[in-house]
Amino acid sequence: MDFNFTPQQNTFREELREFLTAEVPLEKQEVFGLLTEEQYQFGREINLKLAERKWLAIGWPEEHGGGGKGPVEQGILAEDMGYWRVPKSGSIGLGIVGPAIMVFGTQDQKDRYLPAIAKGEVEYCQGFSEPNVGSDLGSLELRAERDGDEYVLNGSKMFTSYAYHADYMYLLARTDPQAQKHRGISMFIADLKTLGIGLTPLPYINGEMAAQTTFDNVRLPLSCLIGEENRGWYHAMTTLDYERSGLWRYANVRRVFDDFVEFCNDSSPDGGQPLAEHPLVRHQLAQRRLGMETWKLLCWNVAWMQSSGALPNSEASVAFLYGSEERLRFAEMAMEVLGPYATLRSGSPLAPLLGNIEGIHREAMHLHGAGTTEIHRNIIAQRGLGMPR
Amino acid sequence: MDFALTEKQEILHRSAREFLEVECPTSVVREAEESREGHAPELWRKMAGLGWLGISLPEQFGGTGGSLTDQTVLFEEIGRALTPGPLLTSSVLAAQIVLNAGNDAHKAALIPGVISGEIILTLARGERLETASRDGGLTLSGDSLFVPYAGLATQIICATHPAIGASPDTTLVLVDPNADGVTLTAMESIANYPQFLVDFDDVPLPDDAVLGEIAEGTPALDLAVQRATVVQCAETLGRAQKVLEMVVEYAGHRVAFGRPIGTFQAVQHRCADLRVAVDGGRMLTYQAAWKLDQGLPSGDEVSMAKAQAGMLSRVATEAGHSIFAGISFTVEHDMQLYSARAKIAEANLGDTEYHLDQLTI
Numbered sequence: 001m002d003f004n005f006t007p008q009q010n011t012f013r014e015e016l017r018e019f020l021t022a023e024v025p026l027e028k029q030e031v032f033g034l035l036t037e038e039q040y041q042f043g044r045e046i047n048l049k050l051a052e053r054k055w056l057a058i059g060w061p062e063e064h065g066g067g068g069k070g071p072v073e074q075g076i077l078a079e080d081m082g083y084w085r086v087p088k089s090g091s092i093g094l095g096i097v098g099p100a101i102m103v104f105g106t107q108d109q110k111d112r113y114l115p116a117i118a119k120g121e122v123e124y125c126q127g128f129s130e131p132n133v134g135s136d137l138g139s140l141e142l143r144a145e146r147d148g149d150e151y152v153l154n155g156s157k158m159f160t161s162y163a164y165h166a167d168y169m170y171l172l173a174r175t176d177p178q179a180q181k182h183r184g185i186s187m188f189i190a191d192l193k194t195l196g197i198g199l200t201p202l203p204y205i206n207g208e209m210a211a212q213t214t215f216d217n218v219r220l221p222l223s224c225l226i227g228e229e230n231r232g233w234y235h236a237m238t239t240l241d242y243e244r245s246g247l248w249r250y251a252n253v254r255r256v257f258d259d260f261v262e263f264c265n266d267s268s269p270d271g272g273q274p275l276a277e278h279p280l281v282r283h284q285l286a287q288r289r290l291g292m293e294t295w296k297l298l299c300w301n302v303a304w305m306q307s308s309g310a311l312p313n314s315e316a317s318v319a320f321l322y323g324s325e326e327r328l329r330f331a332e333m334a335m336e337v338l339g340p341y342a343t344l345r346s347g348s349p350l351a352p353l354l355g356n357i358e359g360i361h362r363e364a365m366h367l368h369g370a371g372t373t374e375i376h377r378n379i380i381a382q383r384g385l386g387m388p389r
Numbered sequence: 390m391d392f393a394l395t396e397k398q399e400i401l402h403r404s405a406r407e408f409l410e411v412e413c414p415t416s417v418v419r420e421a422e423e424s425r426e427g428h429a430p431e432l433w434r435k436m437a438g439l440g441w442l443g444i445s446l447p448e449q450f451g452g453t454g455g456s457l458t459d460q461t462v463l464f465e466e467i468g469r470a471l472t473p474g475p476l477l478t479s480s481v482l483a484a485q486i487v488l489n490a491g492n493d494a495h496k497a498a499l500i501p502g503v504i505s506g507e508i509i510l511t512l513a514r515g516e517r518l519e520t521a522s523r524d525g526g527l528t529l530s531g532d533s534l535f536v537p538y539a540g541l542a543t544q545i546i547c548a549t550h551p552a553i554g555a556s557p558d559t560t561l562v563l564v565d566p567n568a569d570g571v572t573l574t575a576m577e578s579i580a581n582y583p584q585f586l587v588d589f590d591d592v593p594l595p596d597d598a599v600l601g602e603i604a605e606g607t608p609a610l611d612l613a614v615q616r617a618t619v620v621q622c623a624e625t626l627g628r629a630q631k632v633l634e635m636v637v638e639y640a641g642h643r644v645a646f647g648r649p650i651g652t653f654q655a656v657q658h659r660c661a662d663l664r665v666a667v668d669g670g671r672m673l674t675y676q677a678a679w680k681l682d683q684g685l686p687s688g689d690e691v692s693m694a695k696a697q698a699g700m701l702s703r704v705a706t707e708a709g710h711s712i713f714a715g716i717s718f719t720v721e722h723d724m725q726l727y728s729a730r731a732k733i734a735e736a737n738l739g740d741t742e743y744h745l746d747q748l749t750i
Contacts, residue, residue: 001392001394001458002390002392002679003390003392003680005390006390072390261750264750265750282746282750286696286745286746286748289693290696290697290745290748293673293693294669294672294673294693294697297673297676298668298669298672300392301392301668301672303390304390304391308393315668318664318665318668322669376661377654377657377661378654378658378661380660380664380665381658381660381661381664382657384661385637385661386637387637387641388649388651388652389652
């Protein structure tokens, strides 16, 4: 057992913090529930600067434009970027698409897609969910039919985050409707400028603008197929496990928790004792501190497993499930402590912590990322504990 | 960063499990419970023979000199098997106090015996224990509640105060439970856990009774309590892991509505929640052990581990009794052995609320 980072990893973290302190002042940091276009673009600029230092894809092999380090360094990056509330961009390319191409892509695809991701030059969105398909993803309906040296796509993808910023979509489509459901799916990368792709705005309650993405006779060259035809489901499941530590999400919330603790130590609403010394508040803060620490360790457990060459599966679901629920527990607790002030949104002069508490409460309704909490419990029970289906 | 066990720890974990599966079936646990001593003398001698009582005690006294992390690995298995006996009390809590506070003579007189199992130590704490000087010597008065295994103890370490209310600083003294003026009264506890009310009526103490300096025992006591708390978390973790395995196994073959109950999400999700709690408990417990092994300030880490262990115990108890349902309400079924011991552990060395209150905010 060793809970320490190596001296090199500590040095990396120190250098990263110097960089973030200089480049990401408080006024540039994202407020929960309030992601502006300007902030998104700022996040892109930060990614470019990180890429110049070979830090953006620090865990990737150098041959693909990465930093040649591993999942622990990638975790340190995620943790500190999250804590500095750097508006997130590029994460789907870096976390999911890149690794999938590294494992299943051709040399040509590696050369075409990977360096641009590592340089922070492109944004990807993910096309998994559909209007009729969520948890039972294997039943997806978007069709991709082979026509000569092209695939023709028809159907629709739902909940496309980053759609309005993305250059490409990484998607799953049904290539063999006759096959058993998981065995007729293939993985593609589609250039979003391709004729026939349409976006319908789908505003989220956290302030993000997502889309429904429609495919109307969209023609993709064969070179857009990643891996084997009809093996896309299995390719996707393998690479979904790649970047799943969830450290970014943890640190995002941890930052607001730490700010909230400070707020409770500094605020004496009745002119008496600080909030944090009120026994009921103190007790709840202690419970959440324990929750945050548990969440952090469960995330690092996933990153460590990856660094040791293991493929975390139910362990990633443990961390993700715990995080979703802990984030909600914290949001509810903080709102309770703040009373009616908790309802004030960012922009209100009286909103505590820049409105972050109100915002994080909305964000905490996101109980379905990478699978609903129920799906994660199913994964833990069935894949982790081997319970019968 | 490396959360894997070392090869030696893996061997320890496997061999301890194999040994206890053979030597400590629940029939032994029940026998120890029924004896009201909470002890299995034959098993005790065998465990001593394996070096388990000295696993993290210094080699110069016959111990293995292992780390607290090694001990944590071992005690996960000890907890898993519901192993009876004063392992935690004597070989961890009390032995660490002697190591931290005692002089060379104390250590030489006590530690080898603790390791061989021939000496059993326990700890009496409480606000109502005071030492006073009389005729050039010390006397001990007052009483202490919840003193574990006092009935088996060779010596009781008393954490006393110079005078009630006079100073927060602790004086650690060794007392012979058979000395005049010492009275033991068994307290009736869950699963016959052997806890005692110990009354000290003006007990004169020999010159060498004081461990360390008068009124300077607090750091030695606190450090020993921290280590014992981590080891107790390991026991809780081992028990919860075993309950998880038991319910998953049972749900896999118990049929209701024409199918194994393990196919129902309501049952699966309870098991998943227990798995989440076990995983969290493992990380927090090993983090605390590692931190203490590094000699770093560990108060918050220990308290987080113990606070979570209490919650983990409740999740395990509820999952166990809920999934085993009716049969687990019988004395005959083993689940009650786990839930009783979970509650004892939860209440000892500070419960969840106590440890949450210790956290830096």
